[in-house]
Amino acid sequence: MNTFRHGWPATLLRRGPVITLALAAAAVAAGASRELLLSRGAVLDGDLWRLATGHFVHFGHAHAVGDILGFIGWAAIIEAISRRLLVTTVSLAALGVSVGVLALCPEVQVYGGLSAIDVALATTLLCVLASSRWVRELPGGRVFIGAIAAAHLFKAAYEVLVGHAILAPDLGAGVKLLPAAHLVGALCGVAAWWAVQRGGGVRRITLPPLGGGSTGGKPSTSRSMTGSA
Amino acid sequence: MPWKRVVLSVALATLAFVSLGAEARAAGTLKDTSTGAYAEIVEHHVKVVLADGFARTEVTQVFENPSALPMDAVYEFPVPPDAALSEMKIELEDRTLNGQVVPRETAESIYQSEKASGNQAGLATKDGHQNFRFSIANIPAASQATMTFVYYEPLAVDESVGRYLYPLQDGGTSSAPWTGNQSVSGTFSFELELKSTMPIESVTMPGENPTVTELGYGHYQVSLQESPSNLEQDLVLEYRFPSDLPKRMDVFTHRPASGGPGIFMLVLTPGLDLPAATGGTDWVFILDTSGSMESKMETLRNSVQSALQRLSEGDRFRIIAFSSQVQELTNGFLDATPANIAAASSQVQALVDGGSTNLYDALQTGLSGVDSDRITSTVLVTDAETNTGMVDPVAFDSLLKKSDVRVYGLLLSNNANWPLMEIVTEASGGFYSPVSNEDDIAGQVQRAFNKATHEALHDVQLAVTGSSVTDTTEFRANKIYQGQQLVVFGRYTQPENALIEVNAKVKGTPHSFAQQFGLPDVNADNAELEQLWALDMVHALEKKNMLGLLSDDNAKAQITELGVNHQLVTDHTAMIVVDEATLEKYGVEQSGQSSGGGLGESPGGGSSSGSGTSSGSGTSSGSSYDDSDYAGAIDPGQLALWALLLLSLGLMDARRRRKEGA
Numbered sequence: 001m002n003t004f005r006h007g008w009p010a011t012l013l014r015r016g017p018v019i020t021l022a023l024a025a026a027a028v029a030a031g032a033s034r035e036l037l038l039s040r041g042a043v044l045d046g047d048l049w050r051l052a053t054g055h056f057v058h059f060g061h062a063h064a065v066g067d068i069l070g071f072i073g074w075a076a077i078i079e080a081i082s083r084r085l086l087v088t089t090v091s092l093a094a095l096g097v098s099v100g101v102l103a104l105c106p107e108v109q110v111y112g113g114l115s116a117i118d119v120a121l122a123t124t125l126l127c128v129l130a131s132s133r134w135v136r137e138l139p140g141g142r143v144f145i146g147a148i149a150a151a152h153l154f155k156a157a158y159e160v161l162v163g164h165a166i167l168a169p170d171l172g173a174g175v176k177l178l179p180a181a182h183l184v185g186a187l188c189g190v191a192a193w194w195a196v197q198r199g200g201g202v203r204r205i206t207l208p209p210l211g212g213g214s215t216g217g218k219p220s221t222s223r224s225m226t227g228s229a
Numbered sequence: 230m231p232w233k234r235v236v237l238s239v240a241l242a243t244l245a246f247v248s249l250g251a252e253a254r255a256a257g258t259l260k261d262t263s264t265g266a267y268a269e270i271v272e273h274h275v276k277v278v279l280a281d282g283f284a285r286t287e288v289t290q291v292f293e294n295p296s297a298l299p300m301d302a303v304y305e306f307p308v309p310p311d312a313a314l315s316e317m318k319i320e321l322e323d324r325t326l327n328g329q330v331v332p333r334e335t336a337e338s339i340y341q342s343e344k345a346s347g348n349q350a351g352l353a354t355k356d357g358h359q360n361f362r363f364s365i366a367n368i369p370a371a372s373q374a375t376m377t378f379v380y381y382e383p384l385a386v387d388e389s390v391g392r393y394l395y396p397l398q399d400g401g402t403s404s405a406p407w408t409g410n411q412s413v414s415g416t417f418s419f420e421l422e423l424k425s426t427m428p429i430e431s432v433t434m435p436g437e438n439p440t441v442t443e444l445g446y447g448h449y450q451v452s453l454q455e456s457p458s459n460l461e462q463d464l465v466l467e468y469r470f471p472s473d474l475p476k477r478m479d480v481f482t483h484r485p486a487s488g489g490p491g492i493f494m495l496v497l498t499p500g501l502d503l504p505a506a507t508g509g510t511d512w513v514f515i516l517d518t519s520g521s522m523e524s525k526m527e528t529l530r531n532s533v534q535s536a537l538q539r540l541s542e543g544d545r546f547r548i549i550a551f552s553s554q555v556q557e558l559t560n561g562f563l564d565a566t567p568a569n570i571a572a573a574s575s576q577v578q579a580l581v582d583g584g585s586t587n588l589y590d591a592l593q594t595g596l597s598g599v600d601s602d603r604i605t606s607t608v609l610v611t612d613a614e615t616n617t618g619m620v621d622p623v624a625f626d627s628l629l630k631k632s633d634v635r636v637y638g639l640l641l642s643n644n645a646n647w648p649l650m651e652i653v654t655e656a657s658g659g660f661y662s663p664v665s666n667e668d669d670i671a672g673q674v675q676r677a678f679n680k681a682t683h684e685a686l687h688d689v690q691l692a693v694t695g696s697s698v699t700d701t702t703e704f705r706a707n708k709i710y711q712g713q714q715l716v717v718f719g720r721y722t723q724p725e726n727a728l729i730e731v732n733a734k735v736k737g738t739p740h741s742f743a744q745q746f747g748l749p750d751v752n753a754d755n756a757e758l759e760q761l762w763a764l765d766m767v768h769a770l771e772k773k774n775m776l777g778l779l780s781d782d783n784a785k786a787q788i789t790e791l792g793v794n795h796q797l798v799t800d801h802t803a804m805i806v807v808d809e810a811t812l813e814k815y816g817v818e819q820s821g822q823s824s825g826g827g828l829g830e831s832p833g834g835g836s837s838s839g840s841g842t843s844s845g846s847g848t849s850s851g852s853s854y855d856d857s858d859y860a861g862a863i864d865p866g867q868l869a870l871w872a873l874l875l876l877s878l879g880l881m882d883a884r885r886r887r888k889e890g891a
Contacts, residue, residue: 033630035623035626035627037778039777039778039779040779040780040783042623042777042778044780045777045780047777058860059860063860063862066862066863066868067861067862067863069863069868070863070867070868070871073868073871074871077875101859105859108859109773109778109779109780109783109859110773110778110859111859111860112859112860113860113861113862114863115860115861115862115863116861118863119861119863122867122871129878134882135878137885138878138881138882138885139881139885140881141878141881144874144877144878144881148870148874151870152870155867176859176860177859177860177861177862178859178860178861179861181859181861182861185861
């Protein structure tokens, strides 16, 4: 089985998730620094960097572990597929979620955490999977991905409607969950996927199979994204 | 000769200036804003009730306008930290005016309009952390006006000592200096009733000779009367409980029979005998010698002297003085030997005041050169009226969080900038203690020192839970010190048994405590809790605003709403004092909100439920207010779902390949 010799797992192992680990390290370094949190008052006063940095700050150990582990998992896979896609997704989600939170949630004064970017990355990955020939050619592959996407969307929408997470980790005293940020993150993930395709002048990002083979086995990078019918 | 008149004028002006500068500043002064003349204070009466957990202070002053013209007057009063001004009444010859809290702009507009029309009106505003300012327009000529106001403040016991301060000394830090006639020509009286559910060993007023009468178990009356009197010195009352106070929790509630949300106040006495910290400590003394410390230099010298004497063998110390510039009195750290302490004490005694206050640079200097192998504690003695260099609270917060040094603040003067000191000490994991010139300085320093030299409860997590409990006090500091008592407010909407849970550590060893407490359906007592809770919320919003975590507009909107709804004078709300007809004229609705049963009545005594408990505490829980922090979070289910997805895809791919291979 040459699963780990070709395809995106091979790319992941060979090239190394440099950007992913750098961003994860930034989140670890940011810790719980309140100077970096997304703060409505501070942003209005000109601290625009908080629009980006707020996502890297966490309110406690439990909050940080889930968010950073999720980030490493999703971002590493996307980085292996395309660094350009990763950078676009993270950038768009960081700004989009921050602006979305400030615009759509007037009650929120302070926001932090990587989870909305995680959701954006997960959504981007779903889009890539759903649109790839490889998954389409798998027996039941599209149905399977569609079911996952539906569950993903249902969870985000349900949490927005009821106002709390289905499985809420303990974020510590005085910290509330904001499901709306995840919904905005999901939209940013779709937008990033769409933008990279459009920007590359291609219709679809090609995801090679786990072991290469049917689509040529060449690792995908931002340069190797090709259109597929 | 013209030159003689010039010389005479200069001499008189110089004399006036010198005498002005030498005059002790005091609170309680009423002056005519247009002429600068001073109204005579004929009577000044103070009635205080100290119930468990909070104090109600009612001040009545009778002023006389001796002139032949109506007078507009301003009266200033230092704001005790966390005090809530809730009621005000002005009695003139033929009418009585009552206060109503409205948005500040509205109150000022009505006041100016009435003043311009020649009508009598009053206005009470709060000037930041410094003063309550009472303005009275058109006091009739050659007549008397009686002004009465009430404020509430929470009380906490520290090291088995309770302390109440009636502030009269002005810190001299007001941006608009004012002086005046602080003497009372008639009678000054101070009556205090102390009602405690715990036994009291002694009641004292340093520097005064009051009449103390024990009325019953934990029930005392303290009286002081002078005629005439000068309102120059603070009145400090200390009441001491037995040193072996048991661990206990007192719960005070209020919920009107008419329904609606109830309020509770928990007073937690951890009663822990925390072990003394072992090993030598490095002490950095940072001393404010700016001009605003003029009247407090003696207190500063005594405080440092007292602290130096308490250093132990193995300790080291360093002394930094600052005003506009920072000056290091010791060249780095010195061993705490008798000779070094004596030399340093002499240098401290020689310090003189002058210049502005560059607190940030002083802290930056004090936090540098720290030996990472030793525990370093900083004692900051200041009025924290920082006005030079960096003044942004966010920068202070950031500076302190970068270093592993605890800052203990001794805060001098009544209108000192305690919100900034709170940010500085909280960011470093330290604490601050207010100190008055009239305090038992040595006792105050000893209490502060005891905290610094004993282990603290750390990693404190506190939660108050109940199905209808909301809006509890936010507790961001994660330490509780020796002898510290905590006050926690919250609201509830239905009778129930709520639960308080405290988890903390002492030197890494977990200590936990949980106790249920009852929240009754109806309790007409303790109506003032409503305002104390609202003030607690206002305080939290102000702190967030100072730290840049809440925009000015948002903070103003929320504080205004709380102030108007709960009749609190804040930075954004003010109390307009007019008659009912005038309120109607301006379309101001009367809230009817009144705590403590109205002016002239005592609060309904504290209904407490003391109970033995285990170890210490902290506070906080989710708040339904908008001051919560928000976050998204990746839950384990999401991660599991994705792991399953990728695994499934892999298996499907492998299966297909096998088929293709076959």
